[in-house]
Amino acid sequence: MRKKLNLRRTIRRSVMTGAVLGCALAAAGCSQYTAGEGMRAQAEALRPESRETGPDQSIAGFGQEERESLAAAETSRLETERTTASVPEFEAEEDMVYVKTPGGGSVRIRSACDTSDGSNILTYVVPGTKLLRTGKNDQWTRVNYKGFSGYIATAYISTEAPEQKEAFDKVLSDSPVSLDGSWKYAKFSKINSGSATMYRSHAAERKDITICVNAGHGTLGGSSVKTLCHPDGTPKVTGGTTGAGAVTAVAVSSGMTFLDGTPESRVTLAMANVFKDKLLAAGYDVLMIRESDDVQLDNVARTVIANNASDCHIALHWDSTESDKGAFYMSVPNVESYRNMEPVKSNWQKHNALGESLVAGLKGKGVKIFSGGSMAMDLTQTSYSTVPSIDIELGDRASDYSQATLDKLGDGLVAGVNQYFGR
Ligand SMILES: [Zn+2]
Known part of the structure; x- marks a missing residue:
């Protein structure tokens, strides 16, 4: 069973650390798929997706x-x-x-x-x-x-x-979306036997926009496998969970642990569920990367699936510091070689714009924001993303993650998504 989707659609700034995972990748976008006047000839194909039982079953011819x-x-x-x-x-x-x-x-x-x-x-x-x-x-x-x-x-x-x-x-409301080996960058994934799930909004006014919600971490065995940091094999340009200069990084890190002993992956999952419900209520469709403690999808697989099945990719994280410093997004480093590498070159402005919107949305709901709201980081996610894609750090090891706080964060994130898509 597999599903796919795709679409593409839009950026900006700075640096830091943190346990991050990202891994986006994707391929060619159709951002401006069309052209001119008169008759824009573009063709389209589609194929029915299957959500049946059999492996890879497709419907009709x-x-x-x-x-x-x-x-x-x-x-x-x-x-x-x-x-x-x-x-x-x-x-x-x-x-x-x-x-x-x-x-x-x-x-x-x-x-x-x-x-x-x-x-x-x-x-x-x-x-x-x-x-x-x-x-x-x-x-x-x-x-x-x-x-x-x-x-x-x-x-x-x-x-x-x-x-x-x-x-x-x-x-259709919970259709699995698996990694299709033919998708661009799919071959860089090492862990991809799991699947994401597509949820369709039943809101009166559907927005026809799919948000990929990626609960950070939560892949058993993910830290014992390595994947290429960049699709072209070049080394990382900033530090982070994996140091600058490294060519490979763990496929999915295990994440940090909150000061009370709770694993980050559990909180990102709770946040993802809150965010999902709010997005569906607001009319967005939601592609959930992970819905249990373990999904066998590495950062590259998560990113490629998001590239092909969503309009934007939002990975949820909490940072590894312990100062309750506030929320921020991981921006695309201002390093020439990095910003000139595809697919970063064609998409980095969209990533930063999405990050800016999310931080603005959070700020508008009263969420504490760290410094200027961003930190530049070379992430696997960013390095493979072809849709607007961001790693948002919603706090750190010392931050509160009560239901009330997650609810507020969820409202802020939805406000940010609305701002980004002009809704
Ligand atoms: Zn994290």
């Missing part, structure tokens, strides 16, 4: 269909305008259609009619999702996606409104 559509186009995705790539012909349409899959799985909307590359996946849509259709052919249906052209397999489009969208939503 996924492999075959994908193969067929390979013929489609040489569209250059990635923020460029389309050049001379060929695009399939579409019969013009202008009507509302609905996503429909035989098994209730979700379907991809792509920026190009090319199923061979995961980086053109704009998002995943669940059955019942209403879309404005602008064109169709046997294989692909062109739809309006956030003002741009997106492409979805015609096989999963219906003109009839579903009667039971609610039921579909419920079915």
